[in-house]
Amino acid sequence: MPILPVLATQFQSLFPSSDHGRERARWFILTLQAILLPITASRTSNLLRTIATLFGVVIGEARYYTFMASVKLPWTRIWAVLWRAIPDPLTDGRLLVVLDDSINPKTGTKVFACQRSFDHAAKTNQSSFPWAQTIVTLGLLKVIHGRWCCLPLAFAFYLRRATLALRSVRIRGRVLTFETKFTQAVRLIQSFAGVFPRAPILVVTDSWFGNNGLLKPLRRALGSRAHLLSRLRVNAVLHDLPVAVPGRAGRPRKYGERLGSVKAMQTALRATARTYSLNLYGRVRDVVAAEQVVMLKSLRCQVRVVWVYRRTQWIALVTTDLTLSVEQMIEIYGARWKIEAGFREIKQEIGSAQTQTRNPDAVTNHLHFCMVATTITWIYAASLEQAPARRYAAARRTEYAFADVRRALAHDLADVGFGVDCDDPGQGTRNPLIVAVMRLVA
Incomplete structure (x- = not known):
């Protein structure tokens, strides 16, 4: 499993060498491991319990919640490392970038980026205008072991002009200004394209964005x-x-x-x-x-x-x-439909939909963690010599699923983790029960 230790080492090198920087680097890797393990939903409280139970690292609740809302996590450089780590990102000589937006329903009245949003896919027993976050998402389409996959690349929270006019939304004292989905999409694509300055880019969208x-x-x-x-x-x-027309006047x-x-x-x-x-x-x-x-x-x-x-x-x-x-x-x-499957992987399987964080930085960091974990899972799948077997095969569907890759990843994580030392120097080593627990899951 060479890809995980390489990524962990690169991630840790992005943090400062101070005591607080090294502490954030350890907690960052531990949080990623807790999200990647298919044990529980990735609520912040569940992640804290998983880190203590399986990894044997006890972190104070207030300190960990402060870490999850930190403004000092270097997400821009973390994503650049991940983008460069994607093996063979080009398909037929071009980057296939898929763009779409989704809604993430919430129940809290003060959850960041929430507004009344129209849900065109709402069922008869669901509200057509749920209280939800609207997320513009960018992904990379890539064939991995014979099937198309969507690797999350970047995202932005979209707030309507009417929402911002009705109430002031602030992040660290700065009032948010209105941006169209097109403006957000171009910024996301431009940041990703900067890592591959010469590669042609094909943006695959639905008819709403295709103009x-x-x-x-x-x-x-x-x-x-x-x-x-x-x-x-x-x-x-x-x-x-x-x-x-020869001889015709005018342009x-x-x-x-x-x-x-x-x-x-x-x-x-x-x-x-x-x-x-x-x-x-x-x-x-x-x-x-x-x-x-x-x-x-x-x-x-x-x-x-x-x-x-x-x-x-x-x-x-x-x-x-x-x-x-x-x-x-x-x-x-x-x-292109794989981005819809990607939304399900991030929300239901990784568990981003179940978090109820309200602080803007905590909400943004949590979604970053979930999308990074999803992308790491697909990068891990690409590094395997052969595709993992499908656990629940059917007559018309025998190709492996995201959950199958996650189980294979959990099996490797149970033995050596990310291959780097994430334990707190003042506490014990990793809990030996993790190997037995993860073998039961995998």
Whole structure:
């Protein structure tokens, strides 16, 4: 298990060499280990009990809660270390970055970043406007041992303009100003792209983000290496490529003749559709699709549009990267669903949804811990020689799951931990019961 000790050593080197810095470095690694072990939800109180019970390190409750709300945890440098630790982050010569937002329902009235948010996926027995945090999340799509995975990369809490106008939200005395989701998304993508300054970036989004509100500032920040892959709205109007007319006065036309809406064109192009054999949603499937390169006014550039036909329905995909093939577009956009699975991994399996911290720094630190733990789990999976066996295999689903990787990781953690000394010098060594307990879990 070489990757975990390497990461732990790099993380500890980011903290100051003072007594408090070394203490925070030890507690940081212990907290990560407690989150990674699939024993209990990652509430702060549960983490404190896990550290004392399994690792034999007793920390005062007030001191640990102060640590979890600390403003001195170097998250920017920690994430940079993690991003560089991802093995082979490029897919077909480009970074596949997936972008989406999610809501995290809470019950406390003074929980940071909470507001009334519309939940389009609410069930009949759930509120359509829960009291929740809205989180813009960035992830990396990558194939690990034959299946697509989503590695969390960064996040930002989104607060509506009306929420900030209704009540003043402060972090360490500073009043928060309104930022659109597009502004937050560009900042997150730009920070990640800075670690890979020459790699082309393909941002995979749903139709809400897939417009010029994201592409224009993204191109301004990253240049022509930034591209977009999204689902196209059915009422979008498409235009033919412009044709130069010799001798015509005035500037050249940007758009050719009007072709019609996406919905109208899908009927006309169905006769030209071909069948492609693709690895989609975990197995090889036959997909019927048609394509055409057109001009799209909402993105103000040439795009490739692919119509995917089902038995009774159809969807249209669009990309600004004209080098992408039809097969790549369909397979990559199909992998976009992995960010939804990533939300479940962070909220339910890692347990970020169950925390009730209220302080802004404590809320932010806790989500950082949960996302870092999720990314470490997938980096660990990529470092394995072969995929772990699926514990609950079914006829249609035999590929390994996130929980299977976590059990394999827990088995290794039970023996040597992160491979670095995290024990308090003034206290005993690690509790020997951890090996027996973790073998029962794994």
